[in-house]
Amino acid sequence: MRTLLVSFGFLLAVPALAAGQVDLATVQRNAASWLDQQLSQYQGQSSYSFGKLDSRLRLDACNAMDVKAAPGYRLAGNSMLRVTCVDGATWAVNLPVKISVQATYYVAAKPLAAGHQLADGDLAPQQGDLGQLPGSVILDPANALGRTLSTAVAAGGAVRSEMLRAPIIIQQGQKVRVLMRVGEIEVSNDGYAMNNASEGQNVRVRVGTSTIVQGIARADGAVLVTE
Structure with a gap:
């Protein structure tokens, strides 16, 4: 799913004042240049306003x-940028910024029950300011379709x-194919699952009358056991 959390930085050449200091306005201009680049990924309108640094x-x-x-912040709503000098000095400052991002997110097109597996027609696009929404809202339906709801969602939610x-x-009790892999050798056997599992989760399987093995559930329904 596309996300607003940003973990990488951007290096910018910075002109210095004659007195050997950096103008605070220069810090803000360079922060603005970086922020413009980050917000350009959104097709909707975006705007921002900086708070003041101590003069x-x-x-x-x-x-x-x-x-x-800055750690713990996202690029929406009331946020904070961390500006660090990486060549010539060792300072770092936090620059407050308020960001408005108009983007498309997805809501329930109809009441959806807990345990429902999302399919085409279950989601509807909605426009809104991401700064007024939880950071975990779905921005790309591909990240939701095929997954199961753990809680009910009202229409429009x-x-x-x-x-x-x-x-x-x-499913627990289901007959599954067990693939046992040791080095380059792979042996296949049948068994019965002892718990439910999604792709990538651990699942215990009874093979024969008394042997219990544990492996990883694969997308094809098989269980991979490695030694």
């Missing part, structure tokens, strides 16, 4: 800055990633 702040001359979202779980592909 008494004095920053040593810097040849290049790194800009990124935003669908969020924490509501979704991968579909159960192995």
Whole structure:
């Protein structure tokens, strides 16, 4: 799913003042350049306004800055940018910013019950300001279709990633194919699943009358056991 959390930075050449210091307005301009690049991925309108840095702040001359979202912040609503000098000095400042991003997110097209597996027609696009919505709202329906709701959603309610779980592909008591792999050797056998499992989850399988093995559920319904 596309996300607003940003973990990478952006290096920018920074002109220094004659007195050997960086103008605070220069810090803001470079932060704006980075932010413009990040917000360009959204087709809807976006805007932002910076808070003020303390005018008494004095920053040593810097040849290049790194800009990124401060830890724990996303690029929507009331946020914070971390601007760090990475060439010429060792300072770092937090720059407050309020961001509005008009984007498409997805809501329930009709009442959806817990345990329902999402399919075409279950989701409807909605326009809104991501700064006014939870950061986990679904922005790409491909990240939701085929998954199962862990809670009911009313018609028009935003669908969020924490509501979704991968579909159960192995049911408790189901006969499954067990692939036992040791090095380059693979042996296949049949067994019975002892618990439900989604793709990638652990599943215990009874093979024969008394042997219990544990493996990983595969998308095709088989269980892979490695030694």
